[in-house]
Structures are given as structure tokens and as C-alpha cells.
Amino acid sequence: MSLNNFLLLPIIIPFFFGMLLIFGQRKLVYQRSFALIGIGLALLSAISLLFKVKTDGIQLVTFGNWPVPFGITMVADMVSTLLVTTTLLIAFFVIWYGFGSINKERERFFYYPGVMFIVTGVNGAFTTGDIFNLFVFFEVLLMSSYLLIVLGGEKEQLKGSIKYILINVISSALFVITVAFLYSVVGTLNMADIASKIAAIHQPGIITVIAVLFLMVFGLKAAIFPLYFWLPTSYHAAPIPVLTLFGALLTKVGIYSIMRTYTLFFVHDLGFTHQLLMVLAIFTIIAGCIGALAYFDVKQIIIYNIVIAVGVILFGVAQMNETALKGAMFYLVHDMLIKAALFMLIGMIITITGTSDLRKMGGLLKKYPVLGWSYLIAAFGLAGIPPLSGFIGKLLIAKGGFEAGNMWSSVFILASSLLVLLSVIRIFVYAFWGQEQPTHTQQTMDKKTYRTLFIPTIFVVFISIVYGVGAEWITPFMDDAAKLLSDPSIYIDAVLKGE
């Protein structure tokens, strides 16, 4: 077995197309079409990989034909494959959306290679089975995100990117230090091998310290409670398609890494590590809710909703039972889709009105009814109104919380949905109802741009609806993922013994 390079295709194809796009920098047609073709091909391979993993179980390949703990192993299990597929799906529509939104100067200056490399990094981080390789893929996606956040060189972008780069350089240094600590204790970098070594020494105190250090490192990337301070200003600076990519993908890589390390490595002192994770998750939700309600800026409201979702997912991870982990997986994929949809929608609102200040908007529903109603559906999906996508995940997370005996905090998770709903419905009330504002009556977006922005957006909204309504079809995939997360021995055996 294990002669299986197929699982590498969703990583290699965007990488390869990114290289090709460095040539022909100024030819817009070439840049656009090749970017779409590349992501499309990668998406097709990811979907077929998803079904292969479903039928044949975990797929893995070790680079260079080396025996397992010595080479870099890439592991495609249900968790990573689901996330890879979602990533490519979102990237496809964001690139399409960018045709009408990113300006031509940016497109001619390596915007598309940047997107391709960021997708390479994200997919690689999801798929790798080696902790140092995870660091390298983090750097791949961070480098590309530095390019994308600063590309264009506006004043606000420069301000936001300095903060962003500084924070990420610090957290990357901390990542290397933490990996060094871990390596000096267990003497291996392969994730499955690390997990089995930690199990063999029953997680002594130093491993718990390393667990907290990892929580700090990935918490800085994922924006958990005391470490989320950089996110609102940095993300606010980026142009909308870039913001969509960041909001939908980057913090999720941090969440995935916490999920992976806390369900695979550090599972022997749950009373400390997972309790800490749960408390931080709850504070994250509180902090996010405060931010989401405090602002009148549409971008900031959705950005703080990212922080809330991070808290909800990590709360599910902290319960460490199969129900809550299944909920966390459901909610993670839902959140990637719905955040992409919401950012694309508010991007359209901002382009139409020419402002991101809610108090200067109003009456859009008269001219743009379809936009208005699809925004309302997306908002309901985010809050988790039953047939829509956010429902099943949050339900399972709360159920898992009750099963684990965390009564009040689970009730709190459910209650926080109301605040989420309030924060996004405020946008609907201010922007779509009320009097039409004079600021945006003169300028109407021309039909062609509107269509290029609207079609990919409606696709993403539609996919999120299907994801909610068709939860029945997705459940078997999520069951596999939850089983894998709640029982680390499945992963360890698959990688080390090749079962």
C-alpha cells in the first residue's frame, strides 16, 4: 500500500499553477483563466479524494520512499480531506468574485500567484502528518498572506500589515521554540509517532506545559480570547476578496491545528488542558459578541463574528466526546462557507453604497431585492436557524457539552446565538430597510460588475443552504471524522502500522 500520491494533488496543483502564473504577469486573461482552471482541477481531485477516503479509509504517502517515522508523511483522513475540499471550493468562488472586485493593478502584480500559494499552504497544513512540516506550511500560507494584505499599498493596508506581520513573526518563533521543546522530550516529529510516544510516557508535566504553549501558538493564529487583539485591525485593512480568503481560511488553520494536537497528542490530562481550552473558548465568544455588537462598521461586525465562531468550535473540541467533536467538524465547515458568503455579500453592499458605515446606508432592498434576501438567508444560516447550515453543528456541540456535564456553558453557547443573530440582523435592518440614502442613489453599479460579483456569491450562499438542508448526506463523512478525532489510536495505527 501507501504508494498513493493521489492525496498530494490538491496541494501540488495550486502550487504548480502559482508558478505558471508568475510568468505572463501583465496578461489579465491568462492570469484569470489559469487561476480558475488550476483551482478547479484541484477541487475535482479533492472531491474524488473525499470519496476515496470515505470508501478506503485513511490515505497516506511518505515522501521519498522512506520508512514511516523517518520521512515526512502526508495523511489524508476524513478531517483534513473535508477541510481541503471546502478550502478549494471557497477559493474557486473567491477568485471568480475577485474579477469584479480586485482592481486591475493588483491583478497585474502577482495577486493570483499569491492566492494560489496561500491555497497551497492551507491545504498542506491540513494534510501534513509532521509537526515541523506543519510549521513550514504555516509559513507558506503566512508569506502569501503578507503579500495579499499589503498588495495595493494603501495607507490603511500598510498600517494593518505591519501589525499582522509582527504578530505572526512572533507566533512563528514561538512555534519553532515549542516544536524544539517537544522534540527534546519525545525525540520525533512525525505526529503519529509523537502521539504514541506521549501515550507511552503518560504525558508528564512538561508535555502539559508544551500543550499550553501550542495553545498559545495556534491561538495567536486562530484568534482565541486574549490573543485575538491583532485580528480586527489587520483584517479590516485587506480588500474584500482577500478578506474573504483570510476570514474563511486562515483562522481555521489555527483551529484545525488546535483540534489536531488536542485530540491526538495531549489527551492524557484532560482535566487541565481541555478545561483551559473550554474557559478560553467561552471568553473568546464573549469578546467576539461584545465586538460584533459594538461596531457600526459592516466589516468589523463580520470580523468579530469570526472570533465568536472560533470560540464555538473550540468549545466543541474541549468537550472531547464524539458528539461534540462531530458538532465541531460540522460547525467548522459551515463556518468556512458562511463566512465566505457573508464577506462576499457585505463586499457587494460596500461597493454599492460606497461606505462601510451602517448609519450611512439604507433602503437597498428596493433596488437589490435578491441581494437583500440572500443576505438574510446567510445571516440566518450563521445564527443557526434550523433548516440552515449553522444549526446541526451548534446543536451537536451543545449536546456534547451536556453529555460532558458542562450544563451552564452549553446553555451559554446556545444563548450566544441570539447575540450573533442580533449583530448580523442589524446589518440587514440598517442597510436594506429604511430610507434610501442620498450617498448611494447617484452611483449605481454597472450591470456587468454586479453580475460578476453576484453569481459567485449566490453560489456560495446556495452551497451553504445545501450543506444545511442536506446534513443527512454529509453526516456519514462527519461521523468518520468524529470517530477519528475522538479515538487517536485510529490515526496512530493507520500511520505507524499502515492499517
Add this chain to the structure above:
Amino acid sequence: MKTNDVIIQFTAKIVFFIIFFFSIHIFMAGHYTPGGGFVGGLLTSSAIVLLVLAYDLNTVRTVLPINYIHLIATGLLLALGTAAFPMFIGKPFFTHFFDYFTLPLIGKTSLHTAMLFDAGVYLVVVGVTMTIIQRIGEDD
């Protein structure tokens, strides 16, 4: 006052070749002794930087008309190509091959596909370093 840099320009012409050949030596020797694509690439670009210091950016650009950004992409393609080639013959990604060949003049030599990967690294390093220096140097 017009400065006269005859000495530095003359020395640079000679020293350039010494540094350049040393960088190739370092690159080739990487498998058995310290060295490899990364230091080799840095040394090559330092040789070009010496030329830039002795002359100026435009002169060096006419002497070496290289688009360094394309050089980066070429290096990446070479590295990825070397790594991906085994996929097409049913071996895991990144499998390397080597064998002994008898070459004219040098005699029995081992050739390894890792060198192609290193050549990719070398091109990327030269491309990145020179892009940085050129862009900052041109900036007014």
C-alpha cells in the same frame, strides 16, 4: 568632482569570476561536503552584487539581461518537477534516484537527482536575492 573607480572596476572583473566559480564549486560539492544550493545561490548573487557596486544597476542589467522573477519561477518549476517526476512512474513523491556514470575527463562519477532539486533551490535563491536588491536599488 568626477570620481575614478578604475581600480575597483578592474578588480571586480577578476574577483567576479573567482567568486562565481567558487559558488559553483560549493553548489556541486553540497552532497558530500558543506555547501549546496542555498549557499551556492547566495555566493553567486554576492558576485553579481559586487558588479553592481563597482558599476551600477543599469550596466549590470545590460550585461546580464535576466528577468529574476522568471528565474524564481523557473527554479520552482525545476524543483517541483524533480520532486513530482517519481509520481508518474508509481513511486512516492520526492523519491530520488542515483547511479554511477563514467564521464569523459572526470571519470567515474555518481549523479543524483537531488542535484536537480538543488539547482532549483539555487535558481530561486539567486532570483530572490537579486530581485530584492534590484527593487530596493531602483527605488528613489
